[in-house]
Amino acid sequence: MSAVIEEHHDDHDHKPTGIGRWLFSTNHKDIGTMYLWFSFTMLFIGGALALVIRAELFEPGLQFVEPEFFNQLTTLHGLIMVFGVIMPAFVGLANWMVPLMIGAPDMALPRMNNWSFWLLPGAFGILIASLIMSIMGMGSAPNFGWTFYAPLSTTYGPDSTDYFIFSVHMMGISSIMGAINIIATIINMRAPGMTYMKMPIFVWTWFITAYLLIAVMPILAGVVTMMLTDRNFGTSFFDAAGGGDPVLFQHIFWFFGHPEVYIMILPAFGIISQIVPTFSRKKIFGYSSMVYATSSIAFLSFIVWAHHMFTTGMPVATELFFMYATMLIAVPTGVKVFNWVSTMWQGSLTFETPMLFAIAFIFLFTIGGFSGLMLSIVPADFQYHDTYFVVAHFHYVLVTGALYGIFAGVYYWLPKWTGNMYDESLGKWHFWVSTISVNILFFPMHFVGLAGMPRRIPDYNMQFAEFNQIASIGAFIFGFSQLILLYNVIKTIRGKNTEKATDQVWEGAEGLEWTLPSPAPFHSFTTPPTVK
Amino acid sequence: MSSSTNHDVYFIPEPSKWPIVGTIALTTTVIGAVTSIHANEINLILPVGFLMIAYLFFGWFGAVIKESMADCYNPQVDRSFRIGMLWFIFSEVMFFAAFFGALFYVRIIAMEWLGGSSNNAMTHELLWPAFEAVWPIMTNPDNVKYVAQTDIIPAMGLPAWNTAILLTSSVTLTFAHHALRANKQKPLIIWLAITVLLGCIFLVLQAEEYIYAYSELGLTMGSGIYGSTFFLLTGFHGFHVTMGTIMLFIMLIRSIKGHFTADKHFAFEAVAWYWHFVDVVWLGLFIFVYWL
Numbered sequence: 001m002s003a004v005i006e007e008h009h010d011d012h013d014h015k016p017t018g019i020g021r022w023l024f025s026t027n028h029k030d031i032g033t034m035y036l037w038f039s040f041t042m043l044f045i046g047g048a049l050a051l052v053i054r055a056e057l058f059e060p061g062l063q064f065v066e067p068e069f070f071n072q073l074t075t076l077h078g079l080i081m082v083f084g085v086i087m088p089a090f091v092g093l094a095n096w097m098v099p100l101m102i103g104a105p106d107m108a109l110p111r112m113n114n115w116s117f118w119l120l121p122g123a124f125g126i127l128i129a130s131l132i133m134s135i136m137g138m139g140s141a142p143n144f145g146w147t148f149y150a151p152l153s154t155t156y157g158p159d160s161t162d163y164f165i166f167s168v169h170m171m172g173i174s175s176i177m178g179a180i181n182i183i184a185t186i187i188n189m190r191a192p193g194m195t196y197m198k199m200p201i202f203v204w205t206w207f208i209t210a211y212l213l214i215a216v217m218p219i220l221a222g223v224v225t226m227m228l229t230d231r232n233f234g235t236s237f238f239d240a241a242g243g244g245d246p247v248l249f250q251h252i253f254w255f256f257g258h259p260e261v262y263i264m265i266l267p268a269f270g271i272i273s274q275i276v277p278t279f280s281r282k283k284i285f286g287y288s289s290m291v292y293a294t295s296s297i298a299f300l301s302f303i304v305w306a307h308h309m310f311t312t313g314m315p316v317a318t319e320l321f322f323m324y325a326t327m328l329i330a331v332p333t334g335v336k337v338f339n340w341v342s343t344m345w346q347g348s349l350t351f352e353t354p355m356l357f358a359i360a361f362i363f364l365f366t367i368g369g370f371s372g373l374m375l376s377i378v379p380a381d382f383q384y385h386d387t388y389f390v391v392a393h394f395h396y397v398l399v400t401g402a403l404y405g406i407f408a409g410v411y412y413w414l415p416k417w418t419g420n421m422y423d424e425s426l427g428k429w430h431f432w433v434s435t436i437s438v439n440i441l442f443f444p445m446h447f448v449g450l451a452g453m454p455r456r457i458p459d460y461n462m463q464f465a466e467f468n469q470i471a472s473i474g475a476f477i478f479g480f481s482q483l484i485l486l487y488n489v490i491k492t493i494r495g496k497n498t499e500k501a502t503d504q505v506w507e508g509a510e511g512l513e514w515t516l517p518s519p520a521p522f523h524s525f526t527t528p529p530t531v532k
Numbered sequence: 533m534s535s536s537t538n539h540d541v542y543f544i545p546e547p548s549k550w551p552i553v554g555t556i557a558l559t560t561t562v563i564g565a566v567t568s569i570h571a572n573e574i575n576l577i578l579p580v581g582f583l584m585i586a587y588l589f590f591g592w593f594g595a596v597i598k599e600s601m602a603d604c605y606n607p608q609v610d611r612s613f614r615i616g617m618l619w620f621i622f623s624e625v626m627f628f629a630a631f632f633g634a635l636f637y638v639r640i641i642a643m644e645w646l647g648g649s650s651n652n653a654m655t656h657e658l659l660w661p662a663f664e665a666v667w668p669i670m671t672n673p674d675n676v677k678y679v680a681q682t683d684i685i686p687a688m689g690l691p692a693w694n695t696a697i698l699l700t701s702s703v704t705l706t707f708a709h710h711a712l713r714a715n716k717q718k719p720l721i722i723w724l725a726i727t728v729l730l731g732c733i734f735l736v737l738q739a740e741e742y743i744y745a746y747s748e749l750g751l752t753m754g755s756g757i758y759g760s761t762f763f764l765l766t767g768f769h770g771f772h773v774t775m776g777t778i779m780l781f782i783m784l785i786r787s788i789k790g791h792f793t794a795d796k797h798f799a800f801e802a803v804a805w806y807w808h809f810v811d812v813v814w815l816g817l818f819i820f821v822y823w824l
Contacts, residue, residue, distance in 0.1 A: 016547050024547035105542040108612035115551035122559040162569060166562040176623050184615040188608060218623045222630025229764060232569050234754030237634060240659070241674035243757035245642035252630055315650060526542065
């Protein structure tokens, strides 16, 4: 029923075996591993959908898929990448690393931790089943874009929308429980002496992210509930005929959606803030300003949501408020970029794979940040809205931002997880092929977007053909280059022909996680370390 | 290491089947719910899902109660539970915030725009020129598709009584808590029983109000945005009161069994927090849905 791990308990490294180890787990490392593999699997599923999209867009006209199915592809691609890849990967990293970094034996609420994970296969099973049904010719999968605007999702949504709604509910429950767990762990499980302002930045960014999750996932649950009743029980939240308003949907959705995009980037900021000091062999520049900048970004994320809705006909004063508030976010973000660069300044730099991904993150995320700044300008946004420029913008922040942060973190911590060094030359191949191809993929989208190509369409004007072909070539190279990562990870786990990792792993690494053996023992700190 | 800290002994639960049971239960319920909605009649999957959820609650909480009674939990675990409950309630606050947000948006912005204010004169003129922007909306823009209610529930009738009942129940619950802290078993049980009873009375009156709204006033979920916000806000609140009453009832049973001591009764406190939260939400409802 329960076990009390006492001091000097010497057989603390015994593990449960078989399938039960994973199904019934209460171990933060096993649960973290499951999160990461789930996310990796979803990356390939969501990526496959993206490649079908890019194949269709390789040239104008309709080649492979019908427009109706194309809409389902963009919808499922977005939903899977946001809720199935980026968020679970970050929760997985938090599960693995937060207890190690703060000197805790495990997460504060281990059983709830496992439930948070296992809800995800249920939720995505339902969602992906709707796509499979659609392929088999039985009805349509969700086809209204990952933002599921009313009335596309209410009046005109297919039957599978109701499954989608409950699937989102399950993801929300999972995220809220995960966030509560992380907050309880960080508040309550820190080793003696680990004061808040001594916590590693990754722990700080997750601490703040968890509050964002608790605040906005219930809003998402609320808005899909309104959709459900509008669709099935005759309410009129999003129908002006009954006194409601479709724009109300967008307000509620983006009140969730904007903090959500910071949920998907703040943990990446934290990972980069761990990696850059290690490979610069310096302490991070401006630790406290990093904490304050992260908090400011989190606060601002709640008062900028309507910048997604500049073309809905809001009063000018409202548009101006949201424009200026949005621009303000550039200040704390700039502080962060400045601090990373200053950390590297006069450091003793080496360029192992995690550092390469971290530096690429700083460059490419900043490009995404700048295009965001362009989009924040109301009169300019009227031109950019719903074009490929927006697609380019958010793929720079989500792929070369969030996903690159995850890649960097995986390479950085993989030796600690497995006890083996990954193959450095394969890592470098993965980095260079990915980084070149991802720019071939997304950079041309800026140009077609500025030239007026709308997003979410299967066919387009001839004038956009060249850039789309370039983007599609980049997409296929980028997509298949992720197999290098898969191979490298499996090779590292198997540990044949690999170097053993030392406890510290990286010469310049500092922090509690590097004081544990590699691989980290099944139960991390059975007695709390003291932090001076 | 200083022996005065609570870190000396960590508690980590052994592997547990409940999370998997929970996932299967929720997935079953969800599939049951959607298939029932689509077929327009409740099928067998849905009640099976609910039964599984009930099994989950009994099993999981049962395991936790056993551990608690076996004194497995140190003060650190207790703090984790407190932090968890606190932020769970905060997430519930945000859930209601979505619906209150919708209500305020409709009343302050959407309705006025439909009535032609701001720069919407032409919208009003071309779409529904007869629509008048007065809350509560007694004639919907399209009053054929959404037939508006003939009257609304007056705040100072039954809702005022319900307010008094819920506020009183918070007081009686506090009396019960004081009795528990003073180790007085009998007043604890009496005050707690009264609280459960008040919760039940509230629910009965609320059901009465719904029946009246549907049968006499034509106030339904389909009677436009007034009915939509009315029923979803009061409905989710009523659901929370139901959960709270069940939780209080279980606290009553556990009090009778003598599970709680004067200084160790977190389950009781957690339920009390939840009950006060439900109470505060009701005050918001009473003011903004019924009264103003």
